[in-house]
Amino acid sequence: MIWQLDILLLIxxxxxxLAAISxxxxxxxxxxxxxxxxxxxxxxxxMGAVDVAFTEATVGAGISTAFxxxxxxxxxxxxxx
Amino acid sequence: xxxxxxxxxxxxxxxxxxxxxxxxxxxxxxHGHYSPGGGFQGGCILAASFILxxxxxxxxxxxxxxxxxxxxxxxxxxxxxxxGIGILCLILGANYLDxxxxxxxxxxxxxxxxxLGILGVEIGVGFTVMAVMVSIFLNIASGGExxxxxx
Numbered sequence: 001m002i003w004q005l006d007i008l009l010l011i012x013x014x015x016x017x018l019a020a021i022s023x024x025x026x027x028x029x030x031x032x033x034x035x036x037x038x039x040x041x042x043x044x045x046x047m048g049a050v051d052v053a054f055t056e057a058t059v060g061a062g063i064s065t066a067f068x069x070x071x072x073x074x075x076x077x078x079x080x081x
Numbered sequence: 082x083x084x085x086x087x088x089x090x091x092x093x094x095x096x097x098x099x100x101x102x103x104x105x106x107x108x109x110x111x112h113g114h115y116s117p118g119g120g121f122q123g124g125c126i127l128a129a130s131f132i133l134x135x136x137x138x139x140x141x142x143x144x145x146x147x148x149x150x151x152x153x154x155x156x157x158x159x160x161x162x163x164x165g166i167g168i169l170c171l172i173l174g175a176n177y178l179d180x181x182x183x184x185x186x187x188x189x190x191x192x193x194x195x196x197l198g199i200l201g202v203e204i205g206v207g208f209t210v211m212a213v214m215v216s217i218f219l220n221i222a223s224g225g226e227x228x229x230x231x232x
Contacts, residue, residue, distance in 0.1 A: 050117040054109075058125035063214055066132045070222035 005046060013039045024079055030068035037061040088137075095137035102130040110207040114196060120203035124210025131215045140223055143215070152212050159209030166201050178202070 016039060020032035037060030045053035106126035113119030135143045167178040175182035180198025181191045189197065 051119075054117050054122050058122045058129070062129045063125050063132070063218075066129070066136065066218060067221055069136075070218060073222065074224050 001047060006043065009039060009043045009046065013043065026072045026075070026077055026079060027069070030065055030072060033068065034061050034065035037064070091137050095133050099130045099134055102133065103127055106130065106207075106211075110203055111200070113203045114199045120206025121210050123203070124207040125214060127207065127211040128214030128218070131211075132218050135218065135222065140219060143219070147215060149219075152216055155208050156212035156216065159205040159207070159212065162205030162208065163202055166198060166205070170198070 013036060016032055016036040020029050020036055023029050023032065037056055041053045041056040041061060044050075044056060103126075106123045106129075108123075109118035109126060110120055110123030113123060131143050131147060134146075166180070166183075169186075170179045170182050171177050173182045173185055178198075180195040182194075183198050184191045184194035187194045187197060
């Protein structure tokens, strides 16, 4: 474990999370959420939980982003609120 | 995604990528019992290859290769493999999913039989996760309008 790398990754994770909930474009939000998942995967791999990191990479960054894109395809791309 | 579109680079790259993704998914399932990975992650990777094909081509291209009927069969086959191995252990006189007892029917010592038993369970989990993930994606992407066999 390198705590400097931990802090750096966690800061980027928080920035990605705030960007994902504040952006108006839903497709950008889905892609930012995928980036958030991938950075969280890096955090877990760096902390030594390789199996959890693997699950996060496949489900969080891979499958759920595709699900979000499939759902956004059926609605309007811009949010009203 | 639902309609076909013209994009020769995307189609060619995705077509070339899909077999390697599936090979990697099978690798993750096959090595799941003694290294990171396993049935769930390998099944997700296998499903991701079909989802990539649905994104690059259209849904009918996926349904041509993995029809809705086959998807349902895979979905229940995985559960049957999982529960079947568990009940086989029960029949042989041990607890549910106590793979050590499988050395009575497998040509291996108890420790090796335990490893083979959990490999079988991982394969079952992989089948079910792949089928369910593909099914969820097809239902989300088509808005539930692809029921049954169209063509």
